[in-house]
Amino acid sequence: MSKIDCKNIWRIYDGNVVGVKDLTFTCNDKEFLAILGPSGSGKSSTLRMLAGLEEVSKGEILFDGEVVNELGPAERNIALAFESYALYNRMSVYENVAFPLRAKGMNNENVDKSVKEISEVLNLGAILKKRPAELAGGDQQRVSLARALIRKPNLTLLDEPISHMDQRIRTEVRIQMRRIHEELGNTTIYVTHDQEEAISLCDRILIIYNAELQQIGTVDEIYNKPVNKFVAYFVGQPGMNFIKCKVESPENISLQTNNGKIIFGFTGFIDPKHVGSEITMGIRPQQIRIFGQEGQKSTIFGLVKIIEFQGDSDVLTVELDDINKTRIKVVIPAGGRKYKEKDTCWICFQPERIHLFDRTEKAIIEKKS
Amino acid sequence: MAEIRFENVTKYYGRKLAINDLSFTVKEGEFFSILGPTGAGKSTILKMLAGIEPVSSGKIFFNDILVNNLSPYKRNVSMAFESYNLYSHFSVYENIAFPLRAPKWKLNLSKEEERKKVVEIASFLNIEDLLERRPQALSGGQKQRVSLARALVRKPLVYLLDEPIAHLDAKLKFSTQTLLREFMINYKSTIIYVTHDYREALALSDRMMVLRKGKFDQIDTPEKIYCSPKVDFVGRSVGVPPMNIVDGELIKKDGKTTFKVGKYFTIVLKNELVKSAEKVAKIENDKRHVRLGIRCDDIKLSEKKLSDNSFQLPVYAAVREAESSVISFELENTFLLVRAKENAECKKVQISDLLWLDFKPERLFFYEKTMEIYKS
Numbered sequence: 001m002s003k004i005d006c007k008n009i010w011r012i013y014d015g016n017v018v019g020v021k022d023l024t025f026t027c028n029d030k031e032f033l034a035i036l037g038p039s040g041s042g043k044s045s046t047l048r049m050l051a052g053l054e055e056v057s058k059g060e061i062l063f064d065g066e067v068v069n070e071l072g073p074a075e076r077n078i079a080l081a082f083e084s085y086a087l088y089n090r091m092s093v094y095e096n097v098a099f100p101l102r103a104k105g106m107n108n109e110n111v112d113k114s115v116k117e118i119s120e121v122l123n124l125g126a127i128l129k130k131r132p133a134e135l136a137g138g139d140q141q142r143v144s145l146a147r148a149l150i151r152k153p154n155l156t157l158l159d160e161p162i163s164h165m166d167q168r169i170r171t172e173v174r175i176q177m178r179r180i181h182e183e184l185g186n187t188t189i190y191v192t193h194d195q196e197e198a199i200s201l202c203d204r205i206l207i208i209y210n211a212e213l214q215q216i217g218t219v220d221e222i223y224n225k226p227v228n229k230f231v232a233y234f235v236g237q238p239g240m241n242f243i244k245c246k247v248e249s250p251e252n253i254s255l256q257t258n259n260g261k262i263i264f265g266f267t268g269f270i271d272p273k274h275v276g277s278e279i280t281m282g283i284r285p286q287q288i289r290i291f292g293q294e295g296q297k298s299t300i301f302g303l304v305k306i307i308e309f310q311g312d313s314d315v316l317t318v319e320l321d322d323i324n325k326t327r328i329k330v331v332i333p334a335g336g337r338k339y340k341e342k343d344t345c346w347i348c349f350q351p352e353r354i355h356l357f358d359r360t361e362k363a364i365i366e367k368k369s
Numbered sequence: 370m371a372e373i374r375f376e377n378v379t380k381y382y383g384r385k386l387a388i389n390d391l392s393f394t395v396k397e398g399e400f401f402s403i404l405g406p407t408g409a410g411k412s413t414i415l416k417m418l419a420g421i422e423p424v425s426s427g428k429i430f431f432n433d434i435l436v437n438n439l440s441p442y443k444r445n446v447s448m449a450f451e452s453y454n455l456y457s458h459f460s461v462y463e464n465i466a467f468p469l470r471a472p473k474w475k476l477n478l479s480k481e482e483e484r485k486k487v488v489e490i491a492s493f494l495n496i497e498d499l500l501e502r503r504p505q506a507l508s509g510g511q512k513q514r515v516s517l518a519r520a521l522v523r524k525p526l527v528y529l530l531d532e533p534i535a536h537l538d539a540k541l542k543f544s545t546q547t548l549l550r551e552f553m554i555n556y557k558s559t560i561i562y563v564t565h566d567y568r569e570a571l572a573l574s575d576r577m578m579v580l581r582k583g584k585f586d587q588i589d590t591p592e593k594i595y596c597s598p599k600v601d602f603v604g605r606s607v608g609v610p611p612m613n614i615v616d617g618e619l620i621k622k623d624g625k626t627t628f629k630v631g632k633y634f635t636i637v638l639k640n641e642l643v644k645s646a647e648k649v650a651k652i653e654n655d656k657r658h659v660r661l662g663i664r665c666d667d668i669k670l671s672e673k674k675l676s677d678n679s680f681q682l683p684v685y686a687a688v689r690e691a692e693s694s695v696i697s698f699e700l701e702n703t704f705l706l707v708r709a710k711e712n713a714e715c716k717k718v719q720i721s722d723l724l725w726l727d728f729k730p731e732r733l734f735f736y737e738k739t740m741e742i743y744k745s
Binding site: 038166167168170171172174175176178179182183194195196199200201219223233235236237238239286305306307308309310311312315317329334341 | 406538539540543544546547550551554566567568571572573591592595605607608609610611664666685686687688689690691692695697704706708720
């Protein structure tokens with residue numbers, strides 16, 4: 001168990017290519033932290049530096065307060081589980097799990113005790129005698145985890161271990177991983193490009209893009225208070241809608257239509273210097289209210305262009321009546337009103353759901369509750 | 370556009386049966402999806418339609434004309450392959466324009482007409498910036514959209530699309546799915562669409578087929594496939610988290626019929642449900658075995674007992690979704706997954722908390738067991 005600190009770490013490759021730029025974060029003891037970003041963002045470089053597979057160009061990595069920059073992978077006592085399970089097919093599940101202990105020269109009795117212990121947690125009892133090739137993907141994943149965890153590592157590093165599994169199996173594997181984490185409480189860092197994966201598993205999420213930290217926070221903070229447009233769009237599916245609007249006052253914005261402007265209030269306020277300028281409003285498809293009739297204040301007229309049935313919800317593409325004819329997506333959970341393509345509707349943006357971004361794509365609402 | 374009909378089509382690869390006596394009709398102007406896991410036979414169906422693979426037996430009709438012996442050249446289909454199949458010595462523009470230039474269609478377009486069509490479909494799919502590039506210089510997602518544009522640029526009797534957006538990243542996949550739906554609304558055509566992603570099939574189709582090992586389990590509208598799956602396999606094929614499947618037995622006692630799993634889990638069944646359960650029950654060792662299916666949104670969680678169809682189970686684990694949580698419970702040899710909305714009482718559940726699960730009787734389905742459910 002340990003606390004991981006990265007202090008101003010850089011990774012600079014040959015030719016001055018910056019892989020990771022001045023990254024500072026803490027992963028607390030027993031925490032499950034996701035490092036989330038698109039490919040090429042610097043997340044794998046970060047993982048490799050944590051694992052000791054790659055040199056830190058500048059800055060310090062500390063495990064429980066001690067600098068580990070100069071320690072090799074083995075000395076750091078890290079468990080690594082990669083996407084491909086890399087199980088030994090010629091050995092039984094039992095021997096696969098026991099492998100790291102045997103490599104250390106542990107005696108049979110203690111090996112057996114440890115394997116039994118971890119098998120109980122991971123529910124491997126029934127498959128210990130099988131070969132990895134005989135197992136379903138989810139089971140292989142658990143074996144791989146058991147082998148990673150049996151050494152009682154300081155830190156578990158997971159590199160997209162379940163992204164290629166069948167969607168249906170993934171749900172159950174996530175549940176298993178969450179359960180294991182809560183039982184063992186080991187400090188875990190999970191590197192992924194899949195925002196859904198990060199949301200489902202982790203206590204906190206660190207978002208990295210263009211080699212730089214964008215935001216670190218709980219799932220709720222990241223989802224409800226994104227600090228910039230990139231984070232706002234990257235997390236959530238379908239992505240956040242963006243609509244051009246104008247700042248009327250520190251507490252109001254407006255959408256221009258051919259019949260005049262419609263004013264929307266938002267929770268909090270913005271710097272008065274923005275008044276009069278054109279900015280971007282962001283609103284999540286899941287957080288929009290839609291009506292079949294007019295009646296509400298601060299609504300804008302729209303036309304339902306496309307409906308996509310998703311089983312547990314309908315996703316509507318609505319063309320707004322603003323001068324840009326902006327298209328937005330609206331998610332209606334099953335059981336809500338059924339719309340048809342070409343239906344008219346009225347769209348309401350609730351004040352507490354509105355995000356605002358300036359030209360530099362920074363979120364600018366202050367004191368948003 | 371055409372009506373497409375399969376009559377008792379069977380396909381063997383060597384000794385391996387790929388398609389097993391399949392009969393179905395795709396209506397003129399219909400968007401028809403074929404959903405199934407890897408190896409179900411989806412691509413084989415498309416290849417037989419395109420004329421790339423011969424049928425082993427049976428008949429394929431386009432508008433009542435038997436096409437079995439027509440070469441691909443004469444069938445007038447337009448196909449997008451999962452593997453893109455782009456011409457690497459041509460630019461993106463020329464790749465997309467290729468079907469327009471094929472002499473067999475006698476389109477005789479002028480340079481301007483051709484450019485107009487190519488640019489139109491390319492900008493529709495947001496790849497107009499790529500027109501002068503070579504395929505080698507493109508990412509997998511870009512190649513896939515070029516391949517799709519090439520398939521859509523000309524109007525054939527039927528479009529055959531094989532996993533055309535499978536290799537796009539999640540955000541782009543979703544927006545391209547929307548574009549496909551828009552394409553279908555704007556240019557009504559017969560489209561046969563193969564996918565392993567249930568979301569695409571539900572969003573796009575007029576009707577869809579769930580295919581398994583060369584045979585289909587159900588052909589229906591997306592709403593019916595999702596809301597009233599006729600087979601356990603269909604229920605499991607659409608929706609994430611997957612439909613809960615619980616194996617148990619039917620017990621008749623004092624004029625009441627109950628569904629029982631293990632020692633503690635019993636649901637009293639009303640008349641209608643008794644009938645549907647009895648229909649599929651399998652008698653073994655004097656016990657009547659049935660399989661129950663219920664979706665994660667059709668079980669309500671509560672700290673109190675809500676009805677006679679409520680059971681108390683300990684929480685096994687919970688995972689988050691953006692706007693909700695999925696809470697799992699262990700029941701005999703399987704998991705029950707239940708979706709809890711963010712604002713519900715159950716947000717902060719802990720492992721081992723006891724919660725009541727209330728089953729909505731109108732959302733219960735009884736099935737014959739046609740597949741194994743593995744617990745991970």
